[in-house]
Amino acid sequence: MKRIAGLLIAAGLVLNGCVAKSEPEPAYQAESFPLAAASWPLQSLLQNLHRQLSPDPDWLPPEASGSTQAAWRSLIQVVNPQPRMILAYEPSAAMRRELQDYDTLWQAQTIGYDALVMITGSENPVDSLSLDQIRDIYAGKITNWKQVGGLDQPIRIYAQDENSGLQTAFERQVMQGVSIVNPTLDWFYERAGVVRQAVAAFTPTSDALGFSSRLLVSQVNPSPDLKLLRVNGASANAKTLENGKYPLKLPVLLASNTASDATIAGITDWLLSVPGKRWLSDQGLFPTQ
Known part of the structure; x- marks a missing residue:
């Protein structure tokens, strides 16, 4: 995206050889930060982005709480007619259909990568699984930890809500069209006289297997x-994601419901610049190439 007037250069420009290399690189500042929302693991990233680029360091994102689905839904202009942006994981197929049903013209740019990570309880002796083993476990072909070098105990698998960005990425990258069998479910109170079953929150016991965001489990929570x-x-780090040894990249998208908002375009532009990529690395994301 092109650089736009809505961004001001906060530091002096380095002129052809006139400034020593020790001078800080230019930083960019948005005069007015747009309406914004984020997937829950990315809320602190959104808040820190505002503090980095906005003149108002005390800003708190009014719509930052919620799921990936809620973040994407905020782009629907029938409900929210103003230009806005989100930081989110990829939308589910159902969410894409909902955006299409409301004729929402949205665009998205990958600004960096999180990693989709497999998690278990700290007392589980298993340290590594292959992608095929993970798929077979979630497909019900492998049911006991002993089959993958662990203790003789059934594997309790955990999934996410069907519209979760993490669930969407897991189904696309790991399951590849194979159905998940028997995830752990709990009964939830919905309203008076109505309870329903839904995916259970992950419990870190030695028999458990789930998936999450590296950012969430290493920094946020x-x-x-x-x-x-x-x-x-392979463990998930910048080197293994870059060379492909760690197979589960989790794209972080900056999406908007407009192609013409200068400030959103400028923020995206800055995040893809060298200083912006360095900033994203400091926030725990892996930069794009």
Whole structure:
């Protein structure tokens, strides 16, 4: 996207050889930050982005709480006619249909990568699973940890809500069209006289297997009771995601419901610049190439 007038250069421009290399790189500042929302694991990223680019350091995102589905739904202009942006994981197929049903013209740019990580309880002796093993476990072909080098106990699998960005990524990258069998469910109170079954929140026991965002479990909500499993023998880090040894990239998208808002275009432009990529790395994301 082209650089736009809505962004002001906050530091002096480096002129052809006239400034020493130790001078800080230019930083960009948005005069007016747009309406914005984020997937829950990316809320702190959105808040820090505002603090980085906005003159108002005390801003709190009014729509930052909620699911990936809620973030994408905020782009529907029938409900919210103003230009807005979101930081989110990929939308589910159902969410894409909903956007289409409301004739929402949206666009998205990958600004960096999180990692989809497999998690278990810290006391589980298993440290690594292959992608094929994970698929077979969630398909019901492997049902006991002993089959993958662990203790002789049934594997309790956990999934996410069907419209979750993490569930969407897991189904696309891991299951590849194979159905998930028997995830752990709980009964939930919905309203007076009505209860329903839904996916259960992950419990970090030695028999549990689930998936999450690396950003969420390592920075936003870390727990000593969790173990991150290697996948295909590789841990998730910048090097293994870049060279493909870690197979589960989780794209982080900056999406908007307009192609003409100068400030949103400028923020996207800055995040794809060298200083912006460095900033994203400092926030725990892996930059794009």
